[in-house]
Amino acid sequence: MEIEGTIKLIDETKTYGSKGFRKREVVITTDEQYPQHILVEFIQDKTDLLNDFKPGQPVKISINLRGREWTNPQGETKYFNSIQGWRIESLQQQDGSGEMPPVPPMEAFEPAEDLKEEDYDDLPF
Template sequence: MEVTGKIKKIDETKTFGSSGFRKREMVVTTDEQYPQMIMIEFVQDKTSLLDAYNEGDDVKVNINLRGREWINPEGEAKYFNSIVGWRIEKAQAGAPNAVPPVEAVDSFQPADNVSSDEPDDLPF
């Protein structure tokens, strides 16, 4: 999956626990009718991918959705989701799947190999 938009915020890398787990969060604002502010986290060696980007940059981020279960002390199951980035790149100036413009033709030339005595077998 991917998220495309403008970087609103990039946090510093944070380290947790004795294992040295590293995490860095960023927020991307999507460019759509109802813009969404999506928090994406980069973990471990992927935290350095954000070093080359600044707030305000237009980016395309490849993401994975992650979910996990946690059982609280009362025995109830709680569920958490996270959005984890694994690649980021500058967004293209134009739409990525845009069809290139076609030049207008002033005159139409019919094909030379069409015979006028062939029957018209079109159903409409």
């Protein structure tokens, strides 16, 4: 699955437990009639994917939906959902993106005056 939107917030990487579990969260604001603020978490080595991004930047994030079950000490079962990102791409145009350069105005060109009639007759039909 993928979601698109503008980065609202990028949190710092946080480390948990003795094994060094890492997690970093980003909030994306969708661009629709009723914008949604979606929290996406990146874990372990994927936390570094957010290093080159900034708030206000339009992005597309590839995500997985995760769900888990937990039973508290009183025996009640609870369910939790999370959205985990595994790829993030900028939606802004990059320099050298393959777009044609702008064409200079007509006044920048000199008219060709040395053309002969036979120059126009080079078509094979």
